[in-house]
Amino acid sequence: MSSLGLAQSALASALGAALLSLLLAAYPVWVRRLVFLSLALSGLLAVAGGLQALFTPAQATMLPIGLPWLSMHLRLDALGGFFLLTIGLLVFAVALYSVGYTRKLGKHRSIVSLTIFMSLFIAAMMGVVLADDAYTYMIFWELMSVTSYFLVVFNHEQMSNRKAGFIYLLMAQLGGLLILGAFAVLYAAGSSFEFSTMRTVELTPLWASVAFLLAAFGFGMKAGVVPLHVWLPEAHPAAPSNVSALMSGVMLKVAIFGFLRLVWDLIGLDQSAWWWGALVLAAGSSSAVSGVLLALQQHHLKRLLAYHSVENIGIIAIGMGLGMIFAYFDHPLLAALGLLAALYHTINHALFKGLLFLGAGAVLHATHSNDMEKMGGLIHRMPRTAVLFLVACISISALPPFNGFVSEWLTFQAALMAPQLEGTLLSALIPFSAAMLALAGALAATCFVKVYGIVFLGRARDPVAAEAHEVDGWMQLGMAFPAVLCLLLGVFPTLVLPVLDAVPQLLLQHGLADALHEGGWLWLTPLAGERASYAAPIVILAILAILSISFLVLRRRGGPVRRGPVWSCGFPGVTAQMQYTAVSFSQPLRRIFASVYRPREKYQLANLGHKMLTKRVRYTLHIMDLSWQYVYLPIGKLTLVLTQWVQWLHSRTLNTYLSYSFVTLLIILGLI
Amino acid sequence: MKLWWWNLVQALLLLLLAPLAVTLLKKFKARLQNRRGPGLLQGYRDLLKLIDKQVVLAEHSSWLFRFAPYIIFASTVLAAAIIPVTLVSAPFSLTADVIALVALLAVGRFFTALAGMDSGTAFGGMGASREMTISALAEPAMLMSIFVLSMAAHSTNMTTMITMVMNSGLELRPSLAFALAAMLMVAVAETGRIPVDNPDTHLELTMIHEAMILEYTGRHLALIE
Numbered sequence: 001m002s003s004l005g006l007a008q009s010a011l012a013s014a015l016g017a018a019l020l021s022l023l024l025a026a027y028p029v030w031v032r033r034l035v036f037l038s039l040a041l042s043g044l045l046a047v048a049g050g051l052q053a054l055f056t057p058a059q060a061t062m063l064p065i066g067l068p069w070l071s072m073h074l075r076l077d078a079l080g081g082f083f084l085l086t087i088g089l090l091v092f093a094v095a096l097y098s099v100g101y102t103r104k105l106g107k108h109r110s111i112v113s114l115t116i117f118m119s120l121f122i123a124a125m126m127g128v129v130l131a132d133d134a135y136t137y138m139i140f141w142e143l144m145s146v147t148s149y150f151l152v153v154f155n156h157e158q159m160s161n162r163k164a165g166f167i168y169l170l171m172a173q174l175g176g177l178l179i180l181g182a183f184a185v186l187y188a189a190g191s192s193f194e195f196s197t198m199r200t201v202e203l204t205p206l207w208a209s210v211a212f213l214l215a216a217f218g219f220g221m222k223a224g225v226v227p228l229h230v231w232l233p234e235a236h237p238a239a240p241s242n243v244s245a246l247m248s249g250v251m252l253k254v255a256i257f258g259f260l261r262l263v264w265d266l267i268g269l270d271q272s273a274w275w276w277g278a279l280v281l282a283a284g285s286s287s288a289v290s291g292v293l294l295a296l297q298q299h300h301l302k303r304l305l306a307y308h309s310v311e312n313i314g315i316i317a318i319g320m321g322l323g324m325i326f327a328y329f330d331h332p333l334l335a336a337l338g339l340l341a342a343l344y345h346t347i348n349h350a351l352f353k354g355l356l357f358l359g360a361g362a363v364l365h366a367t368h369s370n371d372m373e374k375m376g377g378l379i380h381r382m383p384r385t386a387v388l389f390l391v392a393c394i395s396i397s398a399l400p401p402f403n404g405f406v407s408e409w410l411t412f413q414a415a416l417m418a419p420q421l422e423g424t425l426l427s428a429l430i431p432f433s434a435a436m437l438a439l440a441g442a443l444a445a446t447c448f449v450k451v452y453g454i455v456f457l458g459r460a461r462d463p464v465a466a467e468a469h470e471v472d473g474w475m476q477l478g479m480a481f482p483a484v485l486c487l488l489l490g491v492f493p494t495l496v497l498p499v500l501d502a503v504p505q506l507l508l509q510h511g512l513a514d515a516l517h518e519g520g521w522l523w524l525t526p527l528a529g530e531r532a533s534y535a536a537p538i539v540i541l542a543i544l545a546i547l548s549i550s551f552l553v554l555r556r557r558g559g560p561v562r563r564g565p566v567w568s569c570g571f572p573g574v575t576a577q578m579q580y581t582a583v584s585f586s587q588p589l590r591r592i593f594a595s596v597y598r599p600r601e602k603y604q605l606a607n608l609g610h611k612m613l614t615k616r617v618r619y620t621l622h623i624m625d626l627s628w629q630y631v632y633l634p635i636g637k638l639t640l641v642l643t644q645w646v647q648w649l650h651s652r653t654l655n656t657y658l659s660y661s662f663v664t665l666l667i668i669l670g671l672i
Numbered sequence: 673m674k675l676w677w678w679n680l681v682q683a684l685l686l687l688l689l690a691p692l693a694v695t696l697l698k699k700f701k702a703r704l705q706n707r708r709g710p711g712l713l714q715g716y717r718d719l720l721k722l723i724d725k726q727v728v729l730a731e732h733s734s735w736l737f738r739f740a741p742y743i744i745f746a747s748t749v750l751a752a753a754i755i756p757v758t759l760v761s762a763p764f765s766l767t768a769d770v771i772a773l774v775a776l777l778a779v780g781r782f783f784t785a786l787a788g789m790d791s792g793t794a795f796g797g798m799g800a801s802r803e804m805t806i807s808a809l810a811e812p813a814m815l816m817s818i819f820v821l822s823m824a825a826h827s828t829n830m831t832t833m834i835t836m837v838m839n840s841g842l843e844l845r846p847s848l849a850f851a852l853a854a855m856l857m858v859a860v861a862e863t864g865r866i867p868v869d870n871p872d873t874h875l876e877l878t879m880i881h882e883a884m885i886l887e888y889t890g891r892h893l894a895l896i897e
Contacts, residue, residue: 376792377732377734377792379734379735379736379790380732380734386734390736394779394782397778397782398775399775399778399779399782400768400772400775400776400779405772405775409771409772409775412771412828413828416819416822416823416828418823419823419826431816431819431823434815434816434819435812435815435816435819438811438812438815438816439808439812441811441812442778442807442808442809442811442812443808445778445781445782445804445807445808446804446805446807446808449782449785449786449789449800449804450801450804452786452789453785453786453788453789453790453797453800454789457734457736457786457789457790457792458732458789458790458791458792458796458797459732459792532769532771532827532828532829533769533829534768534769534772535768539750539768539772539776542746542750542753543743543746543747543750544746546745546746546749546750547742547743547745547746550742550745550746551742554723579792579793579794579797580789580794580796580797580798580800580801581797584797584798584801585797585800585801586801587801588801588802588805589805589808592805592809
């Protein structure tokens with residue numbers, strides 16, 4: 001079957017899943033099994049189609065659906081194929097996971113609305129990737145936004161979820177409007193909705209920049225680039241965990257896809273200005289650092305993960321920005337390196353962030369809580385989930401030999417090529433973004449030590465954690481799949497990157513091709529062997545070898561292990577309550593970055609008549625996202641003032657209304 | 673192939689000399705304080721003693737607590753194997769460049785911090801929190817000072833970087849001097865020395881590194897030390 005045929009059948013089976021859940025609404029057991037299994041099938045078909053598209057030339061077709069003069073154009077090229085592959089991998093994992101996850105959910109309420117919107121959501125994402133004209137693109141894009149809104153408000157009984165859904169819908173629509181504007185600019189120049197015409201259109205530099213800015217803000221809003229990210233930490237925790245995994249893992253990536261398609265492909269980098277890449281780079285750097293800084297201070301597991309999505313989208317944007325800068329200054333090889341780094345981080349982030357959200361879902365499923373301060377010691381109660389979650393934590397912290405390290409390493413390599421831009425201002429700015437990336441990586445490791453240490457290690461802080469149970473086989477399977485891929489992508493980047501090389505070849509007419517692994521398949525050498533090399537298989541083999549040698553040598557020495565009580569400083573009675581908490585773990589960084597956080601802390605002491613006899617200390621901490629304070633609240637206030645003014649206009653007497661009409665008439669007459 | 677063997681020998685040599693270096697440092701410090709200090713072999717004696725002692729695990733710790741010392745040991749030894757100390761063109765240094773080296777050291781720290789959290793005491797968490805805070809700031813600084821060198825050498829491979837520095841002779845580059853100054857400051861923080869941390873402290877509240885490994889005994893402690 002052709003790549004496009006496979007992709008179409010993936011789309012069709014996702015739509016079929018939506019239909020199935022409608023037909024089987026009366027039989028909840030069958031809904032769960034059949035719908036999710038056909039979604040898993042859809043994921044597999046997408047993987048197959050995407051992979052094939054990376055190896056074969058682009059294929060296009062036309063479906064006679066829609067308005068008579070506007071039929072649907074579908075096309076699958078290497079760029080679309082890569083994103084289809086990413087979507088397919090995670091959809092497959094999430095579908096397996098959902099079979100188990102919705103079992104308990106379905107006992108209390110109908111899950112039909114969940115399955116319908118989830119199937120449509122998945123179909124819409126695939127549709128966006130396949131679209132070959134602006135009309136089809138926008139239809140699928142809006143379908144994606146609207147269905148995900150319904151998924152965010154699935155638990156609509158809670159006020160906070162409805163509020164999160166509203167913010168999400170508002171920003172999604174605003175973003176959609178901006179993207180529509182970008183397409184309008186391209187349409188006006190070529191008067192055709194088809195992408196093939198848009199590609200050839202010549203824009204004036206001014207209009208090209210307008211289209212770029214509209215696209216950058218529109219897609220930035222969806223991807224969650226600072227300061228357009230505020231919907232993200234609201235919407236992700238509100239949605240059911242399997243949906244948050246999809247939203248964070250692949251929906252944000254669809255925005256990245258949209259940006260690449262519109263700016264790199266349709267407008268074309270040959271029409272770009274030097275500041276385009278610089279803007280993307282700056283936005284990426286600030287997202288990476290502020291995302292992780294805000295994540296550090298979150299104690300709600302899924303909110304924390306949502307802020308980490310902001311960070312990782314920032315890292316992807318750094319790679320893309322570097323690519324755009326190098327492309328502008330005519331270094332296609334380096335541009336390809338930047339793009340490859342961004343793409344590799346895209347697929348990596350989809351896998352480990354998907355896995356983290358699925359893991360958070362498993363924890364929520366087992367403890368009915370998202371509050372990190374209540375957990376602890378889950379490694380004893382949920383051993384398998386704990387191992388899989390640890391894999392994701394190491395990957396996202398960019399530690400070898402897992403996949404997160406490889407893509408950040410590639411991004412570093414691209415950034416370190418800045419001296420090639422000798423004499424421009426940018427060659428001084430790029431190392432600054434490399435510093436930001438290094439800071440973000442180190443802070444992410446800190447944050448995930450906190451997450452894993454507080455949630456899985458130590459002792460249970462609350463009965464909910466002490467009574468947790470391991471999740472069922474379906475959920476474990478759904479988590480194991482991305483975990484294995486995280487390891488494989490980390491150890492064998494030399495096998496994966498040549499496949500992805502088709503994308504820069506499409507967008508830049510230039511790939512890295514043989515430079516990638518000139519020293520054999522073991523060594524990853526992005527440009528040349530003497531510049532930089534990394535041999536992940538050797539690293540992991542060496543670690544395993546040293547590990548097993550030291551284990552075997554020392555195993556029998558000193559006799560069997562004994563368990564004893566922990567050191568308590570000489571005072572008896574160490575309890576689980578005395579462990580370090582998530583708030584206290586992040587305290588040093590809260591002090592260091594106080595100017596960013598502006599923490600509002602309050603101590604309330606209750607004493608027994610004398611200040612020395614303290615009975616209880618109550619500590620409250622409030623940290624606000626600064627973008628709310630400086631961007632959104634002022635906009636909100638302005639809107640309020642404007643609407644009040646309009647309100648004032650509207651509450652007059654009849655005489656005033658008549659004078660309005662009269663004045664309007666005069667103005668119109670004057671104009672004509 | 674001969675180079676590979678040399679590299680292996682170099683790594684083993686570094687491993688064997690490490691306790692000696694620690695003892696020498698202790699001795700030097702003792703002399704400054706008008707004490708005589710330990711004998712030169714004290715480091716080895718301590719290690720052998722620890723290895724033969726029975727392991728006592730913290731009450732509520734998990735498998736991660738027992739596994740962590742091995743991974744910390746492995747990542748550190750590998751990092752030592754990568755750094756070309758005596759050989760300029762060490763083949764092992766091709767398997768990972770400086771960025772990977774920094775990341776390998778971070779793996780060790782990541783697991784030390786997790787093991788500290790696993791013991792389920794306030795000290796473990798306190799040590800982990802402080803260690804990760806300091807490293808979160810020291811690690812980017814270390815990378816930046818390395819980047820200065822690697823941009824000058826157009827490479828992040830240590831072999832190429834060293835060759836570049838050796839070939840360019842004693843040409844004075846102001847950027848390299850700044851990088852060296854930054855690197856020295858970072859090294860103080862990374863190795864847990866005064867004023868960032870004090871390896872000799874016996875007051876738990878001021879410990880960073882020691883607080884994390886407070887619950888370790890026997891062979892596990894020997895591996896970490």
